[in-house]
Amino acid sequence: MIEIRNLSKRFDSNIVLNDVSFQVNDANLVVVLGPSGTGKSVLLKSMLGLLPVDSGEVLFDGKPIQSASEREIYEIRKQVGFVFQGTALFDSMNVADNIALPLREHTLLSSKQVKERLCNLLEVVGMADKSHLYPQSLSGGMKRLVAIARALALNPKYLFYDEPTTGLDPLMTDRVVALIKELKKSQSNSGIVVTHDLETAKAVGDEIYMLKKGRIRRLARIEKESYD
Secondary structure (H helix, E strand, O other): OEEEEEEEEEEOOEEEEEEEEEEEOOOOEEEEEOOOOOOHHHHHHHHOOOOOOOEEEEEEOOEEOOOOOHHHHHHHHHOEEEEOOOOOOOOOOOHHHHHHHHHHHHOOOOHHHHHHHHHHHHHHOOOHHHOOOOHHHOOHHHHHHHHHHHHHOOOOOEEEEEOOOOOOOHHHHHHHHHHHHHHHHHHOOEEEEEEOOHHHHHHHOOEEEEEEOOEEEEOOOOOHHHHO
16 A cells, blocks of 8 residues: 655745545555646645655655665665656667666566566567557657666566556557556555546546645546546
8 A cells, every 4th residue: 555644845936745644455556646737746745755846754654764774775676667747768779679678677587488488478568569660750649668668677666657548549548548447456556647638537446636726625526627
């Protein structure tokens, strides 16, 4: 379980997170919904210690990351697969090498084992025939699928999705949403999806929260009026 307790973060006079508290239970996907620019990405990065917070703490399975040592933070982050909004793929690497990078950097797997894991991941995201291509040859949706495959490489306990369907056409949006739902079902990953898209939120979320003006609240019923 992940617990977020009274998390606050400001940039100069701009309060981005104001006493934010919620939790992510085992095998649950929590959606944080809100318009662009409300601090959803800041929330994810603050949770992982990538951005310092002004107050509050985040606990992964009871371990507070804000007071953890560098080694402890490293071990916590290895449990989290992060799908960045901009995908953060390396242009100089093809699809296969982008996905295999975490395996080569953080495991002692043999070349054969890396290849087997890579083939499995490519099958999972439906990109088995695209392993030789480079990011510049891929559509935005395909890049998002590769980013999800890379996030899965180390068998993480948690998955963080930062605007996974932003900028995608309807067909690719449906494909990404279906993949997120299937991964939760087949791998029992807990995680957080941040999005401004109400339909995506309703499709993938077990619990849905609204982040607005630094405050967060749980939405018991998802209605258009609540989002507006």
